[in-house]
Amino acid sequence: MTASRIAGSAAAAILLFLVGACASPQATRQAEQPQQPPEEVALPEEEMARPFYDDGRTRVALLAPLSGEHAPVGQALVNAAQMALFDIGEDDFALAVKDTAASGSSVNLALEESIEEGAQLVLGPLFASDVRAVRGTAMGSGLPLLVFSNDRTLAGNGVYVMGLTPQAEVERVVDYAQRNGLRRIGLLMPDSAYGDAIRSALREATQRFGGDLVEVVTYDPRSPDFSQPVRQFAQSATSRYDAVLVPAGGRELLSLAAQLANYNVDPSQIQYLGTRLWENRALGAEPALAGGWFASPARGSWERFAERYREIYDARPPRIASVAYDSTAMAAALAQDAAQNGNDQPYDRGSLENPNGFAGVDGLFRLQSNGQVERGLAVYELQRDAFIELEEAPRSFEVLIN
Template identity: 45%
Template sequence: MPAPITSEQLQPVSPVDRTVKVALLVPLTGNAAEIGQGMLDAAQMALFDLGDDDFQLVPRDTKGTPGGASEAARAALADGAKLILGPLFSSSVGAARPAVQGAGVSMISFSNNPTQAANGAWTIGFAPDNQVRRVVSYAKSQGINRISVMAPRDGYGEAVTSALTTAASDAGARIVRTERYDPASTDLSPTVQSLASGGPGSTDAIMLADGGPKLRSVASLLPAFQVDPAQVKLLGTGLWDDPTLGTEPALVGGWYAAPDPAARREFEQRFEATYGRKPPRLATLAYDAAALAAVLARNGGPAPFDTLNLTNPNGFAGVDGIFRLRPDGLVDRGLAVMEVTPSGNRVIDPAPTSFQTLGY
């Protein structure tokens, strides 16, 4: 017969700590502090929307430097973070990743540099691969078979031209001409002339992998070299996601792929009503990452951030549309196809709501 329990043996049982800590590594001081603060504010919005009492967001200042990011990551891990969101800059991701991976913790960074992607370390920034693939696929469906490209001779231009080669092959189109230029050049006339040297009718579309004043300058030069934007479709990347592009007549009618602006508009309105200022463009990345973490922490079981949960092939629905984390560290996104008009850019092919409809 068991011996009776005495009062001396009775001890209060400590409550189980169910807190799930997720770290957010962003620049809160330094040159990028305004962006970092906006991303932190957006992440806090996501917690208000989707978090519960057991979820704790742990902000850490990267100072916008690789050394600061490495220090922030180590501090977050020492504090018990089970998932790292951030950092923002590519060099900071490279500096923080060894400590994070060494601790067996996953990292969802905000970089758009695919070279920083790895198993267990995702880059969810707006990389050109998804944008190029989407707009090329749509263009092919509209009868475009021959594509030329003009891109800067830098990392971004290399990423676009590489993505275009793959996307064209997958879609059944072909690349007929590639022109690269020094991104510091102030006179792109020779490059545009070379691009147009095939003569009228030699290409169906031209991808211009640039944005801002450089894009406007290139587009304005095309008619001078007998490239008629009414006959040759101009294609772009996410750098075209600028509602004022239609003020350059040569760009009107051009296509590019980007997140559907409608959902982002609602987020921006909520952010401004909450914080009294407009959010930085990258704030949606922080919102979506924090929302994903909060949902998995609540519904993902005893190991909410394991690879199986994070790489759910059905993906997740965010402010910037559907997205899914791939096992190789890259991210698939469902984007809309946009057309440049004089009064702003409009959706001409809606963003998909399921990855089953994308065929990849």
């Protein structure tokens, strides 16, 4: 079996653009043709009274922060969704954009409007707090949410977590490490919700693949000095660890790596592992990090998407923009499937949780009954100003380890 719909016939447009199709400067189908003056047509009185949304179109709402401090990210989500509509959206598919602004009352109002206007699926919201604010209303109406957060504790009861989760990244890199003989792993983690998610994921991954989580040391990411926790972590490193996972990025990671090497956590003897926060070529300039491994969606697809986005909008997209693109593309593809099959429920669980999955900018993915999203990731090695692909992302879910 192969990934369906987005990777299949109706989604060929996505995959074609990913391999280099010319990008149109337009982002919506409505802009594709010159607009003609509408003809005046007399409508029956009962049709004139019918709500505008009762027109037989499949309606989906996108909830994003379009005002307030997060407006630039929200606009990027909308931009990416428009790109998806241009690629595979049809005239019988309607996407309504709602501003969640900066308060819980705004996101509730946005969802209530979406329900009133006949939305059959909601994309978003972005933040975990907003998801918690609306999930009860969504559950009560039977409206599925494809949320852009990466907090997997939100998943379930009709809420699907579309964000790229640290759990998927940890599981993939630990699987690869343990298939290469690295079974004892230590964790140097920030004392934060993100660090807690990493620890939980690492514990589950080592148990699943037969390894051991042998040491966990936390540090305060706000501290100007990490020497004490690094020294504590390093004391038993050479005798106990095959690998060390450091889920940090930027200057924080550079500082931690330099101090680990200074305390003799030797990268020539101990394999350094990371998360998608390592997806920064500049980090390879630190000798301790060169040769480190991390998991991420296949970079080629993202880079082609980012270049096309830049050509259209004259800006570099935030990394989460691909999640909005893939969510919208999947929604449009399922609407096409339903229309072709005479199904008036395009977003029932059977359709959303298709075991073959879908393929998009971030590669292979499928929605699970527990609301989590399984993804096919690649494994990369960080080198100076380069990423070396050690193991490609799977092309179907048949090859993923169960």
